[in-house]
Structures are given as C-alpha cells and as structure tokens.
Amino acid sequence: MGGGGGSKKILVGLVVLMLFGVAVYLKLWTIDYTVSSDEAELLRRQFDLANREAMDESAEWRLKYDVEAERVTECMNELKQIKGSFEVDDGNAASLNRKLVNLQKENMALVERMETMKQELEAEKLKCSLQ
Numbered sequence: 001m002g003g004g005g006g007s008k009k010i011l012v013g014l015v016v017l018m019l020f021g022v023a024v025y026l027k028l029w030t031i032d033y034t035v036s037s038d039e040a041e042l043l044r045r046q047f048d049l050a051n052r053e054a055m056d057e058s059a060e061w062r063l064k065y066d067v068e069a070e071r072v073t074e075c076m077n078e079l080k081q082i083k084g085s086f087e088v089d090d091g092n093a094a095s096l097n098r099k100l101v102n103l104q105k106e107n108m109a110l111v112e113r114m115e116t117m118k119q120e121l122e123a124e125k126l127k128c129s130l131q
Contacts, residue, residue, distance in 0.1 A: 054128040061121045068114045075107045 082100050 058128055061124050065117050065121055072110045079103045
C-alpha cells in the first residue's frame, strides 16, 4: 500500500513541474514577442527617416540641376541674340566678338558643370533606390 502513495506524489510533482515549465515558456514567449514588435517599429521609423532624408537630398540635387539648366538656357539665348546682332550689325564687331567668345567659354563651362551635376544626380538616385 505504501507504493501507491509515492507514485501519486511523483505524478503530482510532475504535473506541477510541467505547469511551471509551460508558464515560464509562455512568459518568455511574450517577452520575445514584445521585443520583436518594438524592433520592427524601430526599424520602420529608421527606414522612414532614411527615406525622407534621401528624398530631401534628391530634391536638393534636382534644384541645383534646375538652376544650372536655367543659367545655360539664359546663356544660350544671349548667345543667339549676339550672333543675330553680329550678323545684322558689323559696326561694333570687335566688342561683339569678345562678348561672343566670353559667352561661348561660359556656356561650355556651364554645360560641363551641368553634365557633372547630372551624373551626380543619377548617382544619388541610384544610391536612394538601393536604400
């Protein structure tokens, strides 16, 4: 008769131990779940911030490009005017010729700078798309 009471104690001890183990497992699972959801929120915020920064930088480069494109257009228009007046009026040819040469130099410099900025803009767009 003494053998039956000992196995009941062991069985009750096992059940209590199993319940304790399940409780610890559930507690660890909920802690891990909260940390994981917090990490996901943090990652989302970091991604949003990086995306906004990339958009701002892209807009800044686009503005620089637009300003340079406008300057080149103005220079080209002035160059066309001078060429037109040069063909019509030969009276002040020397000063017009100097202006023409200066504008052509400035135009070439602006075109080169615009091409450089265009390449930098493309590189920034590529960099933004990779993020």
